[in-house]
Amino acid sequence: MELMQKLAILADAAKYDASCASSGSIQRDAKGSDKGIGSTSSGMGICHSYAPDGRCISLLKILLTNLCVYDCLYCINRHSSNVPRARFTASEVVDLTLGFYKRNYIEGLFLSSGVIRDPDYTMEQLVEVARSLREDHNFAGYIHLKTIPDADPRLQALAGLYADRLSINVEMPTQQGLAQLAPEKNHVAIRQSMHFLKEHIDESKESRQKVNKTRSDTSVIPKRRATNRLQFAPAGQSTQMIVGADDSNDATILHNSHRLYRSYGMRRVYYSAFSPIPDASANLPLQPPPLLREHRLYQADWLLRFYRFNVNELVSPDQQPMLDLDIDPKLAWALRNRADFPVDINRATREQLLRVPGLGPGGVKRILDSRRFRRLRLADLKRMRLSLAKMKPFIITADYRPGNEPDSLILRSQFAEKNHAQLLLF
Known part of the structure; x- marks a missing residue:
């Protein structure tokens, strides 16, 4: 062969x-070739x-x-x-x-x-x-x-x-x-x-x-690399x-x-x-x-x-054996634990911020670094390019506090519809 x-x-x-x-990319023809520029x-x-x-x-x-x-x-x-x-x-x-x-x-x-x-x-x-x-x-x-x-x-x-x-x-x-x-x-x-x-x-x-x-404890660093x-x-x-x-x-x-x-x-x-x-x-x-x-x-x-x-x-073997397919696991947990929210962006610990839907480790780091110099407002979070639509029901800022937010079932329905629209797009 x-x-x-x-x-x-x-x-x-x-x-x-x-x-x-x-x-996950697809091949694109470029003048009859699948090896075009890019x-x-x-x-x-x-x-x-x-x-x-x-x-x-x-x-x-x-x-x-x-x-x-x-x-x-x-x-x-x-x-x-x-x-x-x-x-x-x-x-x-x-x-x-x-x-x-x-x-x-x-x-x-x-x-x-x-x-x-x-x-x-x-x-x-x-x-x-x-x-x-x-x-x-x-x-x-x-x-x-x-x-x-x-x-x-x-x-x-x-x-x-x-x-x-x-x-x-x-x-x-x-x-x-x-x-x-x-x-x-x-x-x-x-x-x-x-x-x-x-x-x-x-x-x-x-x-x-x-x-x-051993190398750091000696004044002369060997030129030969470790085998x-x-x-x-x-x-x-x-x-x-x-x-x-x-x-x-x-x-x-x-x-x-x-x-x-x-x-x-x-x-x-x-x-x-x-x-x-x-x-x-x-x-x-x-x-x-x-x-x-x-x-x-x-x-x-x-x-x-x-x-x-x-x-x-x-997940729970008895009560919740399967992950929710309509919304991501972090959002599903937040909706089941509404008593833990909202959290104050300007006071919450790193662990608390990591639990906020729409916030990842990078966003949390930017928040922790920025709030050392000023109290953060919604506009500050927007400039950080964070997902405000997902975060707003779960956070407090210097100029914002959730009002009469929809209950968990309504929020779940809203976010599920958005996720479905995104899946159709991509």
Whole structure:
């Protein structure tokens, strides 16, 4: 099979992995070409992701192969699936990565794979790609490797020495769901591998801190940089959950995500809405979940990580098992807790301000910085380009206090209509 044919098949097969999000752009013709000035779609297998420092980077996102010995019911690449198959050699992936990099198409590689022969053999091939790039070609770009949970821990340890980020997909929100839809995968092995990676990542971080402290304590700073042996997956680890393939509700999903962040130091938990596949099993739903559900889970996940919300404030297994699809989770919480509002913009703590609908960390910082010099008015907030329409029912300023505001049900209806209008626009 020609290399470009393989690339077409294995880049398309990799799109189901949400750990590396694309930009969502479309290709536009420019005089018969899809590579016109300003094109954000560089070609097959190119996606956009974010580096640990926040930079948006382009990655070559492919599978080593879509052949797989497993038969996970939700996976398009499962053993019994009737799809075109292809397989790269390790050297072909290396050549593709270097070729795309030299053409300035990409800044790194995202490499996953179906399981061929057995987990150890597959992991050896993935590690060989990263090793060759780093050692044979001195490649300094970003590398994200998917690790195989059942593979030998020594291979996982090697992967962490060459890759910037590692990831192991937890696949399903619950052990029961995994046993039902992917019985060949081992829930215990997945968790053990996550724990193994966390230990190595923590040890690497401690070693780097000791090296930095030693350098700062000496009058002469060594010219030689720390070796890569101190850098074990410096961008941490991530995972992915499929949403809507089983009957897990949002409360179950978010509680599981919270445990993953707390127990394994995850940098990100990605949510992927289940998409119906050809020749699907009777155990799978006929219809996909609404994509808005995936979006709301990401919003709730953001509140847990950066806004100091507790899972039980957003969802409840008994009373509120699902997130509201019509309004965002933060606004839904505010409407359920009207007694906590309005808050005085000029007196509220950072934590209180972060709970105001329409305010994010950046807006909160601008408010805290500005109010040191003057009492803030609505016009000041407007100049900060904050979302006054969403904020006004929940705040007090020097010249404004909410009057006879509509009750929560009316406010919810108003904001739901606005959200619906925005979805139609975009």
